[in-house]
Structure formats: C-alpha cells, structure tokens
Amino acid sequence: MTATLTAERIEVRDFEDFQALALSKTWQDGLPLVPPTEDRVAAMLTYCDRDPSFSFGTVAPYYGAATVEKLAIIAVMAGCAPEYFPVLCAAVDAVVQPEFNLYGLQATTSPVTPLLIVSGPLADEIGINGADGAFGHGNVANATIGRALRLVMIILGGGTVVPQVDRSTHGFPGKYSFCAAENVPATPWDPFPVQRGFDRSTSTVSVFGVHGFHSMVDIVSDDAADLMLTLSAGVAATGTNNMTHGGEALLVLCPEHAAIIGRSGWSVSDIQHFLFEHARIDMTRLPEGFRTYLRSRRPKWVDQDRYPVVDRPEQHQVLVVGGTGIHSVYLPSFGSTVAVTRPVLDAAGDPVATLAALRS
Known part of the structure; x- marks a missing residue:
C-alpha cells in the first residue's frame, strides 16, 4: 500500500x-x-x-x-x-x-x-x-x-x-x-x-x-538433579525483587546444560518444580527486621525458614539461549510483572x- x-x-x-x-x-x-x-x-x-x-x-x-x-x-x-x-x-x-x-x-x-x-x-x-x-x-x-x-x-x-x-x-x-x-x-x-x-x-x-543476570557455572555435573542443585543455589539469591515481591523469575539455560537435563528425561515442569523446592532462601541468615518485612510482603511463607523465590512452580520461566560453554544465567524479575508473548x-x-x- x-x-x-x-x-x-x-x-x-x-x-x-x-x-x-x-x-x-x-x-x-x-x-x-x-x-x-x-x-x-x-x-x-x-x-x-x-x-x-x-x-x-x-x-x-x-x-x-x-x-x-x-x-x-x-x-x-x-x-x-x-x-x-x-x-x-x-x-x-x-x-x-x-x-x-x-x-x-x-x-x-x-x-x-x-x-x-x-x-x-x-x-x-x-x-x-x-x-x-x-x-x-x-x-x-x-x-x-x-x-x-x-x-x-x-x-x-x-x-x-x-x-x-x-x-x-x-x-x-x-x-x-x-x-x-x-x-x-x-x-x-x-x-x-x-x-x-x-x-x-x-x-x-x-x-x-x-x-541483570547472574552467571552460573557447573562444569562437573552430568546428571539433571546434580546440575539443578547448582542452578537452584544460584537462583536462591538474596536481595532480589523476587525475594520481596514474588512474581516470575527467568532461568536461561545454555545449550550444554539444557542437553544434560534433556538427556535425563526432565520436562520443563520438572525443572520448575525442582526450582520451587530447592531454590529457597535461608531466612535464618537474614536480620530479624528484614525477615519481619518479608513476612509482611509475602505472608504465605511466614512460618517457613526456607523462603521460595516464587509463589508457584510455574512462575519459574525457563528458556534456552546461548552457545558453546557451560554458563547458564538467572535473571530476577521486577516482581510486579509477568512475561507477555x-x-x-x-x-x-x-x-x-x-x-x-x-x-x-
């Protein structure tokens, strides 16, 4: 036209x-x-x-x-x-x-x-x-x-x-x-x-x-569960908006890490549920004042010392991006936002x- x-x-x-x-x-x-x-x-x-x-x-x-x-x-x-x-x-x-x-x-x-x-x-x-x-x-x-x-x-x-x-x-x-x-x-x-x-x-x-993203390196694990333990520890970062607001979080797997997880027969849902259970913040490491604040922001988890990054497993978004190498990245979200396609x-x-x- x-x-x-x-x-x-x-x-x-x-x-x-x-x-x-x-x-x-x-x-x-x-x-x-x-x-x-x-x-x-x-x-x-x-x-x-x-x-x-x-x-x-x-x-x-x-x-x-x-x-x-x-x-x-x-x-x-x-x-x-x-x-x-x-x-x-x-x-x-x-x-x-x-x-x-x-x-x-x-x-x-x-x-x-x-x-x-x-x-x-x-x-x-x-x-x-x-x-x-x-x-x-x-x-x-x-x-x-x-x-x-x-x-x-x-x-x-x-x-x-x-x-x-x-x-x-x-x-x-x-x-x-x-x-x-x-x-x-x-x-x-x-x-x-x-x-x-x-x-x-x-x-x-x-x-x-x-x-910005947090790079996570694991050059040893050749099993999905072991690799996901490493990645879960990285996702369980303190001080992010996900910690204070919940919301979605984004894990971007490199192809090599994705291949290890795929070979183990894991689905995206398996990754999400594993992250939900293992990517948790140790509340005992935080000062009491901040713990009280977090409980007021996300009261669902008020009685738990292991505090999840997100409120539901499906809020862990998973993508594969990148090339050669064993670096996957975690991108915390703003919290008060959802991914739109x-x-x-x-x-x-x-x-x-x-x-x-x-x-x-």
Whole structure:
C-alpha cells in the first residue's frame, strides 16, 4: 500500500544538527541517531501492511500513542532495517499489555528493563542471534530492535533520565538494548511460545521485565538433579525483587546444560518444580527486621525458614539461549510483572510466517 505519513516535517541542516535537536527534545538514549527522513520512514514500512495511523496502544507513563508511523520513525532512528520492523511492532504490542506493568518498569528505582526473546521463523529469517554472545554486542538485529523498543519507551512513554521519569538508582546496560532469539534447535522441549499455546510456525516476541543476570557455572555435573542443585543455589539469591515481591523469575539455560537435563528425561515442569523446592532462601541468615518485612510482603511463607523465590512452580520461566560453554544465567524479575508473548500478525490478524506475507 502507499503510506500516507502525517508526522510533522522538521528541517535540519545536517547530521549534527539533528543530534542536537534530538537531545533538546529528549528523543535520545545517549548514542547517535539515524535521521528519520521521509524516504527512510517509507522504506521502514515496506514490511508492514497496517495503516500508518493504526495504534498498538499507549506507552506508559506518558501514554503516547504507539502508531505504526511513530514506531517506523523511531525504528529508523534506532538503526533498524525494514525487515526488523514487524518484530518491533510485536514487541510494542507486548509491553503495552496491562499485565506487563510498563508503568512500574519505567518509573521504579529498580534496575529493570524489558528483555525481548524472539521465536519462530522470522527470528532466523532476519538473523536475530540466539547462540554465542546472544545477549551481547555484535549483532545488528539484536542491537537495533532492542534499542528501538527503548527509544519507544523514552519518546512515547516519557522514560527519560533527564527530566527524571526513569528513577533507576544505578541504571543497567540492558536499558540500551536487550534482545535475542530463543535457541530452538538446542531446546530439548517445545519452544517457549509453543508451551504458551502458539503454533511452531508462528513468529512471536516474548517480553520479560528483568534485572541483570547472574552467571552460573557447573562444569562437573552430568546428571539433571546434580546440575539443578547448582542452578537452584544460584537462583536462591538474596536481595532480589523476587525475594520481596514474588512474581516470575527467568532461568536461561545454555545449550550444554539444557542437553544434560534433556538427556535425563526432565520436562520443563520438572525443572520448575525442582526450582520451587530447592531454590529457597535461608531466612535464618537474614536480620530479624528484614525477615519481619518479608513476612509482611509475602505472608504465605511466614512460618517457613526456607523462603521460595516464587509463589508457584510455574512462575519459574525457563528458556534456552546461548552457545558453546557451560554458563547458564538467572535473571530476577521486577516482581510486579509477568512475561507477555505476542505473535507477529498482519493487518487481518493472521500469524505471519515470512516477511513476504507482510510486504506492502
């Protein structure tokens, strides 16, 4: 379709002038931005069959409308290729869902950010990395899609550091970008979205409100129970929001650890129940004042000295991401949030299998 763009046109002299403008308008994350020319924005809409005025919702806490046109402008600024745009749209669709609690993530003092996990055929087609170094630097799709979501949160949601809406005490490098693919070939179970009822042929984006991760190394265990004891000890960390708020927690297994657990015949449910029973905090190690506070926050566990990280086994979310090596990671959550999975859909609401189905 031929897109009709309605955004205000602003004339700038050059690249540097646009950077100064973006800084003055707080349209920035501290890194240089790509000027969103009309041609670039039109190109960004190549793989979108929705009207530019269509809105996925509003972005808390300033509640700017997440229209297709605005998202395309921001995607250009973040450096996205047009092929990445459908994934960004699904990510925005996920974070604006009420249960994700974007307002809380944006305004808290906690160092929390949305983690994007892309699953399905589009992840491979556009080259999102879910293997070696997936959470790090070096992949354009990972970096720019994650960055684009952060810019959406800043520009449309008001999540700026100055003026202070984002009140995170220390911040977190993942606030620049935190996006990867699920390593489906290395997953011994159904992929994460399939466990949530989606078809394998449907591309999805799952968002998790997480803190930075804790790396857990076990180079010895070759049995699921032994390995899970190691990982449970790491998950039972004190001082996390999960300890004070409950909520969901995320265990990201490396392929080698996942293979050990899979060979032992364990299911995801087995992992969740093992974590629930063994990833528990020793309350006797905490001062009485803090123990009293925890009992007031999570009274269900008031009489127990071994305090669970989550309130129900299924709140332990499990993924496989990463490459060679024996490092799995635990990502505590914000607590007051739940993971949301949204499919990549066309304008008719049908799941998208390939980019060709979206080409406008």
